[in-house]
Amino acid sequence: MATTQVEPVPDSYLTDPRGLRSWLVTRDHKRIGLMFLVLISASLALGAVFALLIRTELTLPGGQVVSTGAAYNRLFTLHGAVMIFLFVIPAIPSSFGNFVLPIMLGAKDVAFPRLNLASLYLYVVGMVFFLLVLLLGGIDTGWTFYPPYSTSTATPVVLAVVGAFILGFSSIFTGINFLVTIHTMRPPGMGWFRMPLFLWSLYGTAVIQVLATPVLAITLLLLAVERVLGIGIFDDKLGGDPILFQHFFWFYSHPAVYIMILPAMGIISEVISVFSRKHIFGYDFIAYSSIAIALLGFLVWGHHMFVSGQSPLVAMIFSALTFTVAIPSAIKVFNWLATMYKGSIELTPAMCFALNFIFLFGIGGLTGLFLGALATDLHVHDTAFVVAHFHYTMAGGVLMAFLAGLFYWWPKITGRMYRVGWGQLAALVVLIGFNLTYFPQFIIGARGMPRRFFDYTQLVQPDPDFPMLKPHPEFVYYQIISTVGGFLFVGGLVLVAINLIGSCFGGRKAPANPWGAATLEWQCDSPPPRENFASAPEAGDCYDYDDLEYDEQAQEYVKLP
């Protein structure tokens, strides 16, 4: 844990009290958030390794990394499962959410600190299960565990399912904690509509975590029961119903994409306003749209099942409802743009990543409408187009916001400043690398490149058995561009890691308010003392920057008298 080796800063949460034991049994939300951050970043690195292996494999037709489809199945399943369950779902709420939520409320901790620690340990146990699966050779069902294949494959599905079940409980505990904390622990003077928007988005996230995650838990439990005892639930050979599984699974997993993206949107709302030095535009609408996304997200799960055998009636209902989710998302994007309009924009690394987010999430969100429309979905279903779409939303959305948050709160978390220039460069490299990786996949996907194929030789050569099929030799060029982009993308991430970890050793000491933000977490020291505030802070307008001025000497923003 690089950040614990910081040169001692008097009275900060990092050093008070000292000792490994005090960290392991801590109930301090900041320490728990920081440990989550370390574990989640490690998961991201693991997932990225699988991603690079997949990209290398797909560069050319034929086998480069693996030689069988079975091995490739394990590769993409591990990439998907690690990234989804260990990275994107907990990425922002468990790390930054835990760290800043109580401080933004001027509170000393979340409502249930012990539950919070339990959430961390459940995450660790879930991680151990996933690592065991990895050691046993991985599973080959895809991260969605669809039966009947998942009830018959010889790979250790039950182990992975139990791991995901445990991670689900970690997520539920975080959700319960946030919900209750926001309800009962707001400071005097902070009504619902004076909360920072990050808290609104965490509130929406918590609602989904609480309402949807239990359904995943029961789904996975039933799958395990079916696999072990042969009870006919989902497997048609046992008298079950495979489409039922997909309903169960997506009732959780579609709202779960909003568990991933909502907190990301919250970070963007904070960062855009601070670095445009302008009051956030349309506060109420952004706040309401978080709740609207959380609720509408529950009405569209069937759009993952258009080709599953779902009835046309229900498919049409889901397709129509899917378009409604675009409205609150667009409201947010327009409000961010309006916030930047005529603002004095400062391109700090956090702002650069936030701009990356808006650009990439815009593409990801709009291509989502292609997939939500029944007719086009039939064409692009299970192609690289889908892969590109969800990477634009998940990596281009959640990961960019995660990085924006990382650069934004890093001085607060570690008490050190990083190199701004290197951060900006990293943002640029990531943006270029990202688009090189995924944009070609839209093109080849629309032309018929399927997902989950490790060898596409037959697609690029004329097939003697099917002379009417047009070969696509150009797929190879796009795949090469995509692989080069993939390495550039990961290179950008390495640059981020070097810059940030390096700042812990000899970076300039961070002032309390380096960015001139008006939310409460910037009123306490960097890093914050153990109980955050010596006396309860007064909550004002958290987007009013008029009374903050930059002090050249202290290199920080100070409140005008």
Add this chain to the structure above:
Amino acid sequence: MDHTKTPSAPNSASQADVPLAHVVELRILLTVFAALIMLTAITVAVSYFDFGAFNLSVALGVATIKATLVALYFMHLRYDNAFYATIFVIAVGFLGLFLGITMLDAVEYYPDVQTWQQSTR
């Protein structure tokens, strides 16, 4: 619910007087218990008669009355903050949403499954 935090005054006498929760009268709890047992007896007795399509509605209707009684009185929802009742109802609403749409779909696609099963037999 009291959404604003009360100013911190832990030692003041006034705070010790703030009641934490309502104490339900003994008579009410016993009445609710009697009602629950009676409803159980009714639902068992009724199950020996055949109401055709109404069997399900009768059984579930009685169960819902029982569940409401438990929630309102044993779980104090009637006396507590209305917010708890609200979120509980919302949860049941989401259960209904999940169940409703999934059932709608299952009933819609099942004829196709039957056709397919007969064609492969």
Add this chain to the structure above:
Amino acid sequence: MTQSQEPPPAPRDGGNHDAAPLAHHFDSLKQQYDSAKLGMWVFLITEVLFFSGLFCWYAVFRANHPDVFVDGHHFLETPLGAFNTAVLIFSSLTMALAVRSAQLGRRAPLIGLLSVTLLCGLVFLGVKTAEYRQKWHHRLVPGQARIEYFFSAKRTDGVSAPPAKEFLPEGEGQAQYRQYVRQHLAHAGEEILTEEQLQGRIANLRSFMGIYFTLTGLHALHVIIGMGVIFWILVGAIRGRFGPRRFTAVDLVGLYWHLVDLIWIYLFPLLYLIH
């Protein structure tokens, strides 16, 4: 431990030992109590949605395969289910009374009522065990062959596990099983069954028992967890840990126990009464 280095929390309640200790991050006892209660309600919501998956499974099967339930319910004993319902409702009453005693600071009734609640839980599980045993005897438990294999010497002798799909016992056991199903259905008024009909009935029975055991099994697990936490507060009550301003734990455990009861209120008619 971080706890030991924290400032002593006791003075914040004004030296009143009947009141709960106030955690460092709360301002008042009321805030602490409300947070705990809201947290419990949110947890109960997750429980409702957890069971929603089971109800959904039931509903879809009931809509598409009603014959499963017509055939299956002949194999359950309604009187036992009704008895268990009454036991659980009674335990809910004693739990509600226990919460009341805790709120009023009456220690002896609290201990007594919690003990009765615990006893009711035991009776419920006892009846459930008797029902399960009977099903086991007639080989109606899903995955029975695999469970037997797991607990038998075959496992260590290197015999491979029976496949999960296997339901019927082999050899003589199978004939007995068929005979049992045939007789049981004849008793319920279905006299003559062709081989094909019997096969269909057996498949239905298998689906029904899958639903029955999963639903009641998960519910029983919740009863066991509930009994565990009731035991924990019973110990607390004996040690005099609860008072008029210090009953949060009893209240929350009560809510959990009532929810377990509430779920059974639905499971009972769905499994035992509907045909």
